[in-house]
Amino acid sequence: MHVLVRGAGVAGLTLAHELLEQGAKVTVFDLLPDSSGSASWLAGGMLAPWCERESAEEPVLTLGRLAADWWENALPGHVVRNGTLVVAPPRDAGELGRFAARTSGFEEIAGERIAALEPDLDGRFRRGLFFAGEAHLDPRRALLALRKKLGARGVAFLCGGKEPAGADRIADCTGIASAAPALRGVRGEMLVLETPDISLSRPVRLLHPRIPVYIVPRDGNRFMVGATMIESEDDGPVTARSMMELLNAAYGLHPAFAEAKIVETGVGVRPAYADNLPRVTRTAEGVSVNGLYRHGFLLSPAMAQEAAAMILQEKRQYA
C-alpha cells in the first residue's frame, strides 16, 4: 500500500508516521520545501487538554490526553512534562474561578507554590491553577525532527510542481488550503519575544476577561506569545491592536517583558469545522484529516491513528 500524504503540517507528518509504523509506503507532498507554510509552524505546542476544555468540547480532552505519550514515543526527548500554570491579574481574579469551574485536572495553588514552580513570578500572583498532567513541546523542532526521522526511514518528501501520481490512496492534510466546503479559517496572530531576564519552565496562561493569552517558553531565552482568535481568513500581517494586546499580556505577566526583543511576528489561518473539532473523513481518493483548529499538536496523534486505521482497513477489505 502506497499512500500519498498531501500537506507537511502536523496533521500530515503525524499521519505519515502512523502509516509508516503500520507498514505502509509513504510519500509526503507539499508546496513548500519545509513545513513553514502550515498553521502548525506557528503553533504554541501546548499539550494541554485539560486547560483547553475550558472552551472546547469533551473530545478535546478524551482524544488529547494521549498526545504527550504519542509525541514522546515518536520523538523521545521533545516533550517537556512540567504542567501548565494558570494565573490572573489581581483585578481579574474572578476569572480563575470561572476557568476552574469549567476544567478539571488542576490544583488550586497559592503564591508560595507559584514561586516554587516559577521563581521569576515570585510575588506577582497570589492564586493560580496548576495543571500538573500537561506538557509542551517546541512545534518547529518537533516538525523538523519528524521530517528527519521519516526521511531516514524511507519516506520521500516532494515539493512543488505536479503532484506525484501512482499512490494507491491519498490522504489530504492541507488544512485551510484544502478549501473543503464546511471548513472555515480562524486567524491567529503570535509573537516571539526574546529576553534573558526571565525564565519559565512551563506554559503560563494569563486569564483576562477579553484577551486571554498564553506564553510558552522556548529554547534560547525565547517565548512564544499567542494567540488571537479572529473569524477571518485574512493572513496579512499582525495588526497593531493584536500586537498591543499580546504585548500587554506579556507585560502583565512580568514587566521585564517590556525590555524583550520582538524577534518574530506570525499570522496563520487555522482550519476549523463549525464545532471546532477535527474530523477524519473518507474521500473518493482516500481520506481527509482536517479541522484541527487550535489543537494541531494535541489532536493530530488521535486523528492520525484514526485515519491510518481507515486507510489500512480499506486495504484489508480489498484484499
Next chain:
Amino acid sequence: MLSLYGEDIASRLLLGTAQYPSPSILAEAVRASGAGIVTVSLRRETAGGRTGGQFWELIRELGVRILPNTAGCHSVKEAVTTARMARDLFGTDWIKLEVIGHHDTLQPDVFGLVEAARILIEEGFKVFPYTTEDLVVAGRLLEAGCEVLMPWCAPIGSARGPVNPDALRSFRAEFPDIPLIVDAGLGRPSHAASVMELGFDAVLLNTAVAKAGDPAAMASAFAQAVEAGRRAFKAGPLEPRDMAVPSTPVIGKAVFE
C-alpha cells in the same frame, strides 16, 4: 408585539454572536433563545479584505435578522466606516452603534455616539445606540433621529446585572413611548427578568450566554426570564411598602387565639 423601526419582532431577547466555544454551539444557543435578532461584530472579523465569509455564512443560516454592530470602535470615524461596511456586507441599514470611550469599562463615549448617530442617520441608517442611562444624552440621541435606545445596566461583559435600578426606572419613565433595550451587563436570567419587570422592551445579551457552562441551556433560561419579566410588567407588579399587610384579614377570622 415589539416594533423596532417599523419591523415587528416576535422575541424580546436579542443575542450577540461573539465568544461562543464554536459556531455550532452558537447556533444551538440562538435556537434555544428563540431570539429574532442577533448582533454581529464587524470590527475584528474584517481585518483585511478576506473576511470571515464562512463564519458569516453560518450566522446567515440561522435565519434570524442580523443587527451588525460597531463593537470595539473607539472613534466616530471608525464607527461610521464600520457601519458603512456592515451595510454593504449584510444588506441592512440597521446598525447597533457603539463608540467606546473608556478602555477598561468599555463605557460609551456619549459625545462621539451622538455625533456618529447624526452622521449615520443622515445617510439613512437605522441606528440602535449603545448608551448609558444618562437622560440628557438619550434626549440628544432621539433628537438626532434614533428611534430606539439601548442603555447599559452595567459594563459590557461584567455580568453585574442592574447596578442602578433607579436610573433605569427614571429612564423608562422619561421615554415611555420609545423602544428601550437593555444592552450590556446582564449576567443572570434574574437580571433580565428584573429589567423587563421595570418595563423595558427587550434585552440584549452575549457574554452571559456565550461563556455559560452550557450556552444553549442558559439561552433558554434567559428566554423564559425575559418572558416572565415582560408578563409581570404587563400584569402590574405590586410595589414594595413598608408596612406588613396580612393576606388574610384578621378581623374575619372565626377564632382569635
